[in-house]
Amino acid sequence: MKITSIVNLKGGTGKTTTSVAMIELLSRKERVLGIDNDKQGNLSQAFKRYTPERMIGSSVMLLTGKTRGNILHTENPYIDIIPCNIYMEKAEKEVLLGNVAQHDRYQKALSELVGYERCIIDNPPDIGMNVVNALIASDEIIIPINLDNYSLDGMVEMMSQIQNITEINRKANLTGILITDFEKTEAALQAEEWLRKEYGKRIFSIKIRHSRQAKDATLCQVPVTQYSSRCGATQDYKKFIEEYLRRER
Numbered sequence: 001m002k003i004t005s006i007v008n009l010k011g012g013t014g015k016t017t018t019s020v021a022m023i024e025l026l027s028r029k030e031r032v033l034g035i036d037n038d039k040q041g042n043l044s045q046a047f048k049r050y051t052p053e054r055m056i057g058s059s060v061m062l063l064t065g066k067t068r069g070n071i072l073h074t075e076n077p078y079i080d081i082i083p084c085n086i087y088m089e090k091a092e093k094e095v096l097l098g099n100v101a102q103h104d105r106y107q108k109a110l111s112e113l114v115g116y117e118r119c120i121i122d123n124p125p126d127i128g129m130n131v132v133n134a135l136i137a138s139d140e141i142i143i144p145i146n147l148d149n150y151s152l153d154g155m156v157e158m159m160s161q162i163q164n165i166t167e168i169n170r171k172a173n174l175t176g177i178l179i180t181d182f183e184k185t186e187a188a189l190q191a192e193e194w195l196r197k198e199y200g201k202r203i204f205s206i207k208i209r210h211s212r213q214a215k216d217a218t219l220c221q222v223p224v225t226q227y228s229s230r231c232g233a234t235q236d237y238k239k240f241i242e243e244y245l246r247r248e249r
């Protein structure tokens with residue numbers, strides 16, 4: 001099972017939208033496990049599997065090393081998910097109080113899983129113990145960025161923080177940086193130029209266009225790629241998957 005973490009330490013950069021789109025598009029060929037690692041539970045909502053009440057049956061339990069009983073089926077037979085909710089905050093504090101090894105719990109729990117070709121982990125905009133765990137379990141990392149959202153500030157620090165964590169144990173590849181929610185303004189074009197100069201081939205050549213349908217899809221709790229097959233964001237996410245799979249080979 002190939003494990004990919006979608007990460008950015010800032011909020012609103014398209015992490016969840018990208019995770020959900022990747023899960024849905026990849027599920028057309030493979031069995032995919034989606035993990036919601038953000039206590040806001042947006043990925044869980046996108047697959048209609050959010051519940052605020054319990055911590056059993058969520059990624060909170062991954063932190064305690066248990067996968068069994070936490071995986072939920074969705075309406076799509078090729079997609080299962082491990083949801084998340086506010087209990088993650090409490091679990092993280094508890095884990096920090098214990099003094100046994102804490103950073104490889106996801107890795108251990110996920111290594112026992114069979115039946116999935118892919119696992120996509122949607123992360124929150126911070127580096128808590130759950131994110132450290134996700135990064136250490138991951139084979140690769142994708143960073144979505146939104147050029148309009150002060151995303152370029154702190155980019156360098158973020159890259160080095162991520163690198164430090166992945167070096168603790170196993171080196172995850174930075175597969176790439178994906179520009180999301182793109183609107184063609186002079187400022188955005190300048191930001192893109194800077195980014196491509198700075199990070200070169202690490203930036204995916206495809207960009208995800210801003211589409212109203214991406215937001216509408218969240219209200220209906222479905223992936224945008226399912227909500228609208230024709231909107232710009234869906235077309236771009238499809239091309240992104242092609243580029244992503246080409247890079248893999």
Ligand SMILES: Nc1ncnc2c1ncn2[C@@H]1O[C@H](COP(=O)(O)OP(=O)(O)O)[C@@H](O)[C@H]1O
Pocket residue numbers: 010011012013014015016017018042180181182208209210211212213214215216218233
């Ligand atoms: N391509 C897009 N077009 C329009 N809106 C988008 C697009 N991508 C993301 N959004 C919207 O931007 C907001 C933040 O996206 P989200 O994926 O939730 O970011 P994050 O998970 O990084 O916080 C959401 O309201 C989402 O619907």
Ligand SMILES: [Mg+2]
Pocket residue numbers: 015016017038042123
């Ligand atoms: Mg999110």
